[in-house]
Amino acid sequence: MSHDRAVVSGAHAATAALRVISWDKELTGFEEQAKRFESKEQRAKLSRDVLRVDTEQKAKGSFPGYYASSPLVSNPWVGNDTVVVQTTWGFAETLIRVDVMTGEISRLTAPVCKTDGAWIGENSSNHDEAQKNERRGSWQLTDVCDGVVAAVFSTPMAPPHAMVCWLHPSDAHYNQSLLFSGWHPISRPVSISHSPHSADSLPIRD
Numbered sequence: 001m002s003h004d005r006a007v008v009s010g011a012h013a014a015t016a017a018l019r020v021i022s023w024d025k026e027l028t029g030f031e032e033q034a035k036r037f038e039s040k041e042q043r044a045k046l047s048r049d050v051l052r053v054d055t056e057q058k059a060k061g062s063f064p065g066y067y068a069s070s071p072l073v074s075n076p077w078v079g080n081d082t083v084v085v086q087t088t089w090g091f092a093e094t095l096i097r098v099d100v101m102t103g104e105i106s107r108l109t110a111p112v113c114k115t116d117g118a119w120i121g122e123n124s125s126n127h128d129e130a131q132k133n134e135r136r137g138s139w140q141l142t143d144v145c146d147g148v149v150a151a152v153f154s155t156p157m158a159p160p161h162a163m164v165c166w167l168h169p170s171d172a173h174y175n176q177s178l179l180f181s182g183w184h185p186i187s188r189p190v191s192i193s194h195s196p197h198s199a200d201s202l203p204i205r206d
Helices: 004-009 030-035 040-046 127-132
Strands: 018-021 047-051 082-089 092-099 105-107 138-145 148-155 158-166 184-189
Touching (some): 040 047, 082 138
Parallel strands (some): 092 138
Antiparallel strands (some): 018 047, 082 092, 092 105, 148 158, 158 184
């Protein structure tokens, strides 16, 4: 995640960029890795933007750019080619799935206003269940583990709830209708200050 454009132009003048960096597994030291990126030519060759900095005006409901409101979780990967990240979208925090090979975005949480764009639950094979459990509010990503995404959902009218969903791990050529299983609450409300930080420890409701 990079905020280099905002550093140059001002924090409110640019979105963040999400980048993929070629990492040599044979090199164990950070200094050895860093030497590979000493020149501008090397950096251009060994890294690329997945989500570029976006300063253009966007149509209502479309992806506004990567507003990185929270650090990446320790392991955001779902499969080999996709990550889950948190970003500001419209009036709330939302979670998105990003294909790092193509830059394709899938919105994993329902928007606060239905006019703010589509989300993946609308195309799910389990559409009725997704709609029944549809929650429109703000989301905080807490962990990703073996395809299970853990998050905290909240609104001004209700206490925060820990939620989980399962994402299909297939990469690149996945079936959109099978990708999303819907969000499911765990057994009790939780405080933001005590939100779960490991998907392994979540007591998932049957």
